[in-house]
Amino acid sequence: MEGRAAVRSPARTCVGCRARADKSDLLRVVAVTDDARPGVAVLAPDRLGRLPGRGAYLHPHPRCLELAERRRAFRRALRLTGPPDTSALRRWVAQQGATGPYTDRTTAG
Numbered sequence: 001m002e003g004r005a006a007v008r009s010p011a012r013t014c015v016g017c018r019a020r021a022d023k024s025d026l027l028r029v030v031a032v033t034d035d036a037r038p039g040v041a042v043l044a045p046d047r048l049g050r051l052p053g054r055g056a057y058l059h060p061h062p063r064c065l066e067l068a069e070r071r072r073a074f075r076r077a078l079r080l081t082g083p084p085d086t087s088a089l090r091r092w093v094a095q096q097g098a099t100g101p102y103t104d105r106t107t108a109g
Helices: 062-070 073-077 087-099
Strands: 011-013 020-022 027-034 037-046 056-058
Touching: 037 087, 056 062, 056 073, 062 073, 062 087
Parallel strands: none
Antiparallel strands: 011 020, 027 037, 027 056
């Protein structure tokens, strides 16, 4: 049908580099509680986008993760009261950088 607008993919902003990108190009990150350490939020990758709770979006690239940590962006975006544990997320991003489908489309500066 002529005159129909093209369907656009939702856009999100990376909490690390602050660049806007298609939602499908970003990794959703959620804070989950750790039963072994009460009061500590562990950042977990949500590849399917179905985990409950607030989500923050991040390019799955080590540089964006470093920027987000330095800016304390996860704490602000996920409304956390204390600093989150990023070790699981850091491992996942490192594995994806070595073997994943993602490319370095993120860091222009």
